[in-house]
Amino acid sequence: MLTPIQYVYAYPHPAIATDIVVFGIDEGKLGVLLIKRGEEPFKGAWALPGGFLQPDETIEACARRELLEETGLSAEVRLVGLFSEPMRDPRERVVSAAYLACVDYRAARIRAGSDAAHAGWHLVAELPELAFDHAAIIAASRNRVRELAEAAPIATRLIPQPFTLAELQAAQEALLGRPLDKRNFRRDITARQWAIPANAQRRGKTRSAGVFATCSTNENDD
Amino acid sequence: MLTPIQYVYAYPHPAIATDIVVFGIDEGKLGVLLIKRGEEPFKGAWALPGGFLQPDETIEACARRELLEETGLSAEVRLVGLFSEPMRDPRERVVSAAYLACVDYRAARIRAGSDAAHAGWHLVAELPELAFDHAAIIAASRNRVRELAEAAPIATRLIPQPFTLAELQAAQEALLGRPLDKRNFRRDITARQWAIPANAQRRGKTRSAGVFATCSTNENDD
DNA sequence: ACAAAAGTGTTATGTTTACACCCATGA
DNA sequence: TCATGGGTGTAAACATAACACTTTTGT
Numbered sequence: 001m002l003t004p005i006q007y008v009y010a011y012p013h014p015a016i017a018t019d020i021v022v023f024g025i026d027e028g029k030l031g032v033l034l035i036k037r038g039e040e041p042f043k044g045a046w047a048l049p050g051g052f053l054q055p056d057e058t059i060e061a062c063a064r065r066e067l068l069e070e071t072g073l074s075a076e077v078r079l080v081g082l083f084s085e086p087m088r089d090p091r092e093r094v095v096s097a098a099y100l101a102c103v104d105y106r107a108a109r110i111r112a113g114s115d116a117a118h119a120g121w122h123l124v125a126e127l128p129e130l131a132f133d134h135a136a137i138i139a140a141s142r143n144r145v146r147e148l149a150e151a152a153p154i155a156t157r158l159i160p161q162p163f164t165l166a167e168l169q170a171a172q173e174a175l176l177g178r179p180l181d182k183r184n185f186r187r188d189i190t191a192r193q194w195a196i197p198a199n200a201q202r203r204g205k206t207r208s209a210g211v212f213a214t215c216s217t218n219e220n221d222d
Numbered sequence: 223m224l225t226p227i228q229y230v231y232a233y234p235h236p237a238i239a240t241d242i243v244v245f246g247i248d249e250g251k252l253g254v255l256l257i258k259r260g261e262e263p264f265k266g267a268w269a270l271p272g273g274f275l276q277p278d279e280t281i282e283a284c285a286r287r288e289l290l291e292e293t294g295l296s297a298e299v300r301l302v303g304l305f306s307e308p309m310r311d312p313r314e315r316v317v318s319a320a321y322l323a324c325v326d327y328r329a330a331r332i333r334a335g336s337d338a339a340h341a342g343w344h345l346v347a348e349l350p351e352l353a354f355d356h357a358a359i360i361a362a363s364r365n366r367v368r369e370l371a372e373a374a375p376i377a378t379r380l381i382p383q384p385f386t387l388a389e390l391q392a393a394q395e396a397l398l399g400r401p402l403d404k405r406n407f408r409r410d411i412t413a414r415q416w417a418i419p420a421n422a423q424r425r426g427k428t429r430s431a432g433v434f435a436t437c438s439t440n441e442n443d444d
Numbered sequence: 445a446c447a448a449a450a451g452t453g454t455t456a457t458g459t460t461t462a463c464a465c466c467c468a469t470g471a
Numbered sequence: 472t473c474a475t476g477g478g479t480g481t482a483a484a485c486a487t488a489a490c491a492c493t494t495t496t497g498t
Contacts, residue, residue, distance in 0.1 A: 004232055005232070006230050006231070006232065007230065007231045007232070007233065007234045007235060008228050008229065008230050009228070009229045009230075009231075009235065009237075010226055010227070010228065010229070011229065011237075011274065012229045012277050013229065013231070013235035013236065013237055013238070014235065014238055014275065015231075015233075015235055016235070016236055016238065016317055052233065053236065053306075053317070055234050055308065055315065056308055057308070058304075058306040058307055058308070059304050059306040059317065060304070060306075079303060079304065081301060082280075082281050082282070082301065082304075082319055084275075084280040084281040084282075085280055086277065086278055086279070086280070093277065095238055095275070095281065097304060164477090165477090165478095166476075166477080181461075181462070181463085182477090182478085182479095183462095183463090183478085183479070183480080184460075184461070184462085186478085186479090188460095203469085203470095204469085204470095204475095204476070204477085205469085205470070205471090205475070205476075206468070206469050206470065206471095206474080206475045206476045206477075207467070207468040207469050207470090207475085207476060207477050207478085208468080208469075208477085209476080209477060209478090210477085210478090386450090387450090387451095388449075388450080403488070403489070403490085404450090404451085405451085405452070405453080405489095405490090406487075406488070406489085408451085408452085410487095425496085426448095426449070426450085426496090426497095427448070427449070427496085427497070428447080428448045428449045428450075428495070428496050428497060429448085429449060429450050429451085429494070429495035429496050429497095430450085430495080430496080431449080431450060431451090432450085432451090
């Protein structure tokens with residue numbers, strides 16, 4: 001029998017993990033990706049996807065890796081905060097860095113991992129009981145994403161490209177949690193260059209709509 | 223000889239530390255508290271105060287404890303970000319949570335700790351060479367504190383209470399890095415209730431000035 | 445008397461919000 | 472032809488920014 005590799009320190013070292021709050025939008029409702037825990041503690045409860053920091057990656061890279069593993073998507077992640085109550089995980093001390101991401105939920109290919117019996121989208125307005133302190137993490141992320149949405153075009157990440165302004169507006173309204181005026185919205189988007197017109201139309205149920213694409217200069221902004 | 227206590231894990235656990243960027247203002251110039259390292263690595267270089275997370279405290283509590291130990295002051299701390307490049311500390315892997323605090327630098331009683339040969343204030347505009355990635359941490363904190371100062375009355379924390387509006391304005395200008403209009407400033411401060419008039423005057427070099435105090439309702443705002 | 449800092453209002457500009465009708469298309 | 476969603480402009484309210492003179496007091 002192999003002796004397990006052990007790591008020894010002179011002082012206690014908490015484990016470091018990331019939890020990732022993946023926001024998606026469905027029919028104008030904001031949802032988050034949750035995983036049903038297959039093991040104790042909180043077996044059978046819903047929890048945020050997440051995982052432990054690997055030796056060769058930054059914490060942000062860890063969050064991006066978790067996102068990729070859980071959804072098959074690469075997307076920008078944003079730090080929400082640190083969750084470090086000593087007893088937040090009953091097994092051992094785990095300090096978690098919470099990140100949020102906005103993705104097109106229909107593009108996500110959700111993988112139910114080894115320790116996850118199920119995974120699925122849940123409306124933020126109708127969350128189940130959650131494991132650990134994940135309810136608090138989601139609440140903090142909900143506030144953070146609202147702030148971010150005021151300043152950066154993250155709503156464009158929630159919808160497939162290219163998109164109509166109506167689609168973008170629905171996403172933005174879901175993030176902000178309040179209705180927006182259609183005409184003012186168009187002005188804002190074009191003035192801030194959050195989206196630029198593509199020379200194309202999309203045929204909808206009624207009149208066809210002009211489509212827009214995310215501005216390339218928005219890729220790196222904050 | 224006593225066997226040292228050892229902590230053993232099945233997976234590698236980075237150490238977790240906080241670094242704290244303590245801002246102060248002197249003659250209208252923004253400064254930060256630095257400590258001269260007394261030990262390798264970076265012996266003799268200037269570094270941010272900081273320390274390792276203890277088992278019974280949250281990371282924010284750790285930052286507040288470090289602040290208290292280094293300055294004798296209790297003050298609000300704000301998360302700046304995580305610094306987690308695997309090789310940022312040559313000894314072992316250390317993930318650092320950077321916090322910032324604004325204090326009255328003349329009230330600080332700086333303690334040169336066991337591993338710190340010296341400690342002192344340095345103007346942000348004239349920083350020495352810094353240990354580890356602390357230059358990047360200060361740069362990030364500089365940006366963060368500017369954002370915060372736009373939204374919250376943190377400038378009041380940089381000056382002794384009670385204060386004149388001229389003093390507060392100098393602090394705010396140092397945080398924002400741009401000059402402000404005296405009349406507009408007075409209006410903003412009173413409208414936002416960042417400070418309320420105390421029924422008192424302070425005799426200065428010339429005409430005496432009315433003094434203000436931080437509004438109690440600002441204690442918990444964000 | 446003069447130098448230095450305190451105090452005080454108004455105007456212009458820009459930003460944000462509110463609001464209503466016509467158009468194109470598919471059913 | 473009608474129901475549905477797409478597209479468009481203007482005016483009011485509000486917030487922000489610019490600007491100059493008088494007062495007090497110590498030297």
